[in-house]
Amino acid sequence: MTNYKNKRVNEVAVILLDRLASLEDKPSILRAVELKALYAEIPLLPDSEKGLFGKEINALKMHLAELVAAHKDDTEKLPAIDVTAPIDINVQTDKTPRLLSSQFGSQHPLVSEIQYVCEIFYSMGFNVEMSRQIDDDYHMFDSLNFPKDHPARDDYDTFMTTEGFVAPAHTSTMQNRMLKKYKDNLSLKKPIAVMIVDRVFRNEDLDARHEHTFYQAEGVYVDKGVNVGNLLATLKTFLGRYYHQDIEIKTQPSYFPFTEPSFEIALSCPFCKKEGCNICSYSGWIELMGCGLIHPNVLKMAGIDPVEYTGFAWGGGIERLVMMKYDIEDIRYFEAGKLEFLRQFK
Numbered sequence: 001m002t003n004y005k006n007k008r009v010n011e012v013a014v015i016l017l018d019r020l021a022s023l024e025d026k027p028s029i030l031r032a033v034e035l036k037a038l039y040a041e042i043p044l045l046p047d048s049e050k051g052l053f054g055k056e057i058n059a060l061k062m063h064l065a066e067l068v069a070a071h072k073d074d075t076e077k078l079p080a081i082d083v084t085a086p087i088d089i090n091v092q093t094d095k096t097p098r099l100l101s102s103q104f105g106s107q108h109p110l111v112s113e114i115q116y117v118c119e120i121f122y123s124m125g126f127n128v129e130m131s132r133q134i135d136d137d138y139h140m141f142d143s144l145n146f147p148k149d150h151p152a153r154d155d156y157d158t159f160m161t162t163e164g165f166v167a168p169a170h171t172s173t174m175q176n177r178m179l180k181k182y183k184d185n186l187s188l189k190k191p192i193a194v195m196i197v198d199r200v201f202r203n204e205d206l207d208a209r210h211e212h213t214f215y216q217a218e219g220v221y222v223d224k225g226v227n228v229g230n231l232l233a234t235l236k237t238f239l240g241r242y243y244h245q246d247i248e249i250k251t252q253p254s255y256f257p258f259t260e261p262s263f264e265i266a267l268s269c270p271f272c273k274k275e276g277c278n279i280c281s282y283s284g285w286i287e288l289m290g291c292g293l294i295h296p297n298v299l300k301m302a303g304i305d306p307v308e309y310t311g312f313a314w315g316g317g318i319e320r321l322v323m324m325k326y327d328i329e330d331i332r333y334f335e336a337g338k339l340e341f342l343r344q345f346k
């Protein structure tokens, strides 16, 4: 197959053509050490042989490049497959693929816990709404009172497309939409009471407590005369029902551009009843979520008069709640798809 006049070039050509056939990363053949070695041998040759030797190496390299390019054309001609379809749609085979029977399946723990959280809030008079998994800069920042170029935007480092779409870093992206959607409640003398739940995204360094993709739940409540006491009572009631025990909560001041005043909520450790354990780092308290009274500018941007109405909002990660409920030590288990983990929740 190879007919290079130079014996060395011929030898290398046989080796490389043979390797190319079984190579998965075909273009890497053009960086093969044998090829580099041939070029390195040129200066060592007598002047009379250099010309032909160099020419033949170039010819070999060109030949390899053509083969790589031809292979690429082949792969482009492969029929398209639907990666979301069951295996037997894409693989034409007489044998039935070995799939687990659905009787061994179960709901993902996050799905059942999200349903449970929604049920509790629904019973407290909240409507439940889904968020979006792609949104825009206005709903991510502007409608939530983040001034342009304000450093607070850096706390919500997420993924963006070149067209300016944002993978929401929190469910608060829905606040403006929900306030507008339920605004008419207020003139009917009914409060706006909505719970929003969905996936959110962060550009995070991953570890046992941080994931790039997780679920968040968010509450928004607006009426006349709403105060911090209403906020704390709502959260305390929810947490007590979620953990099936009387939970104490404490607040510490925090900062979010879309609430004023803003708080972080910590709850008394449901495992050790404040005596100290490894889950609460022996402090007796676990920090859980951010909350506060909705900033007047956020109400104004949704067309609600902040002099007449006030409201509260809170938001927190669902995984965190579930991890504490079942003593799960690593947040990455939720998205890992490991059956050993999932089967424990059957």
Ligand SMILES: [Zn+2]
Binding pocket: 269, 270, 271, 272, 273, 274, 275, 276, 277, 278, 279, 280, 281, 282, 284, 285
């Ligand atoms: Zn504890």
